[in-house]
Amino acid sequence: MIALEKRPQPSQFWTFAAPIVAVILTMIFGAALFGLLGKPPIEALGKIFWEPLFGEFNFFYLPQLLIKGAPLVAIALGLSLGFKAGIWNIGAEGQYIIGALCGAGVALALYPMEARWLIFPAMLFAGAFGGFAWAMIPGVLRVKFGTNEILVSLMLVYVAEQLLASMALGLMKNPEGFGFPGSRNLSQYSSASSWIDQSNGMHWGVVIALIGVIFAYILFAKHILGFQIKLAGQAPRAAAFSGVSPARLILFCLGTSGALAGLAGLTEVAGPAGLVSIDFNVGYGFTAIIVAFLGRLHPVGILFAGALMALTYIGGDVAQSSLGLPKAAIQVFQGMLLFFLLGVDVLTNYRVRIKQGVVA
Amino acid sequence: MTEPLMKLDGLTKAYPGVVANSDVSFNIAAGEVHALLGENGAGKSTLVKTIYGLVKPDSGTMTLDGVPFSPAEPRAARAAGIAMVFQHFSLFEALDVAENVALGMENPPPMRDLAQRITDVSKTYGLPLDPTRIVGDLSAGERQRVEIIRCLLQDPKVLIMDEPTSVLTPQEVDVLFETLRKLKSEGTAILYISHKLEEIRALCDHATVLRLGHVVGTCIPRETSAREMAELMVGGTLHVPNREAGAVGETLMKIKGLSALSPAEFGTSLKDVTLDIRAGDVIGIGGVAGNGQDELLGVLSGEIRVGPGQISFLGQDIGHLPPDARRTLGICAAPEERMGHAAAPDMSLTENAALTARKRKGLTKNGFIDWGKTRAFAEEVIERFDVRTPGPGNAARSLSGGNLQKFVIGREILQDPQILIVNQPTWGVDASAAAAIRQALLDLAANGAGVIVISQDLDELMEISDLFAALNEGRLSKPRPAQGLTVDEIGLMLGGAHDMEVAHVD
Structure with a gap:
């Protein structure tokens, strides 16, 4: 009989080994999946993991890695705060949209004024504030009325999507756009563009994600607030005894994750996406949940996880176009990654014992 | 045979x-x-x-x-x-x-x-x-x-x-x-x-x-x-705590007409609790479990906030203050449940030291934790209270119940509080360690702190208390000098006979 035995201490070894083992297992089972689909498995893995980084066209893919990775990392960092404290913000996608709308709204209202020193900071503020405010809705409802923040934040994603459609087709529609849906292109409006170096994929969202990693790292390693977040997640009663106010913690975690998602949305709309359009959001807010867990809610882990996730997106596209792999297969592949990670993760806190006989 | x-x-x-x-x-x-x-x-x-x-x-x-x-x-x-x-x-x-x-x-x-x-x-x-x-x-x-x-x-x-x-x-x-x-x-x-x-x-x-x-x-x-x-x-002579009738000083904390709803679904609400805690006093509070012990500790530690005028410390109204603010004033507490309440099981002992001691031991500066200092404090607790563990980096859950209890009590006592409230301080602790904990509580009182010991172990309470009171369905009896109390009288107090003073004329 195989039994799981709780370890007295979480295993140091498995804390670090688990993500690596999970990636390896994903590769093995992913290869099997591709093989069963009649595609060359090794080549498919090569297309996903090798081609974007070291292939012939990496000058095109590497910038993409930054573009796709930055919003994932920024949003996942924010989510990880709450997840550590047992506060589940599932609606980062909505906060991302609202952040983008608020920031874009500032830019569009001031168009065509030439004052980057004023407009871009104002957009950053508006974007952060938009995401923050949207996340405050589930936050305040939970604190005041005890509602479930998972449901409220998730539902608000769909509200935000409707709002986005309405803006793209109405208020924010480009008056010179010949009737096409979508706003003016912000990335071409020099006062509002979030690009720093478009050819290398550098934009302010990347900078924000990296600063976020550093701040989150310091927060958890050194600051009492990070300690309290961990404490509240692990032992809520001990946290209350220690003097942590649950209400303030909920508002802080939801607010911060909302603001980061809003910033990610804003830098996306003013850069890589360029304009407010109906299909502006592509699911970063949801994928970031996977990234947060893949990075075991650790800031540096999230940085790597975001890069890995972005790689599977880009590599998946490569495999789709060059090998004709179905999109669903790539999604299954990404799902496997989370599945194996959570599975292997058990070994951090438990050890497997093979026992003879049964203990009642 | x-x-x-x-x-x-x-x-x-x-x-x-x-x-x-x-x-x-x-x-x-x-x-x-x-x-x-x-x-x-x-x-x-x-x-x-x-x-x-x-x-x-x-x-x-x-x-x-x-x-x-x-x-x-x-x-x-x-x-x-x-x-x-x-x-x-x-x-x-x-x-x-x-x-x-x-x-x-x-x-x-x-x-x-x-x-x-x-x-x-x-x-x-x-x-x-x-x-x-x-x-x-x-x-x-x-x-x-x-x-x-x-x-x-x-x-x-x-x-x-x-x-x-x-x-x-x-x-x-x-x-x-x-x-x-x-x-x-x-x-x-x-x-x-x-x-x-x-x-x-x-x-x-x-x-x-x-x-x-x-x-x-x-x-x-x-x-x-x-x-x-x-x-x-x-395997040796048992060290029985020696009780020196220390000088009783000024009143540190006043609890007056305190009532509080229990946050727990089946908890016992406190009703009209009145108690004065003087410097140097050890007040033993007995009672059958579930008669408001957890709630009393919560109200004093700051986990349960109460309205104005019900608790004051050196003349200052403190009923609204959260736990950290009370610790800063010098009011420390050790709850009964060690795992998950007094300590976070998955955190290291160093982290658990920061859990309550950060204000009084100055473990944080501008919100940043000084881990070196925290670790040193955890080591001090481990050494002074003979906590058996390889070191402060170990998770709290790896300690046996008695050892974790020693750590929790030691952590509070070494913060040198002016008021210490402990619930079941020696629960699950072996005889010699229990004696050490009791002695530490008495020493604390001898140095001018007020100590409230909530316990179901009457022998323990009789051994260390100056004053004895009983909790019954959330009501606290009037405290009486522990010395000279008979078993019958204690039984009556535990049973909720609050107007004992009528029957008993000193």
């Missing part, structure tokens, strides 16, 4: 690095209540696990009814007539009593018959229990009855009880003892493990004392004083 029912001969069991049992031999006769005594880690658990088939001894033999007995697993032990009630219950809260009992049986009879048998057994042995009730709604004492009845349905020859009274109220203890005496009169042998020496004196016929895996003595508890037994256990 007739042939003993069970003979243990030369049982030895070594684990890597420690000999848990070394050449342990003793006999248990039918109809005997045999106490197994020893400090934490003396080898009691290993021994009963050996009898119950959970541990295989390295050498030594056991005989049951004259037949060699070496159970390979608990099922074999149960079949031979050994039953065990564990300290921690293994019950499913969502199922009812009969279903839980059925789950522990090899061949459960049909549910209807089983319910009838449970009712019969519970009547015969005076253990009131309704087989249709859901276990989640039962008190700790009732849950224990489920476990006991599960054992009794097997008609055991030997019943092993591992610290059965640690979760019981005094009334429940009485019921349990009645049951055990009845079982004894029917010829069942009972192996009884407990820390509570007075209980053993009241109940047990023989006692075997273990220390570091060896049998260091046997005695007849009725004829031996608790102190002698404790000294056998610790």
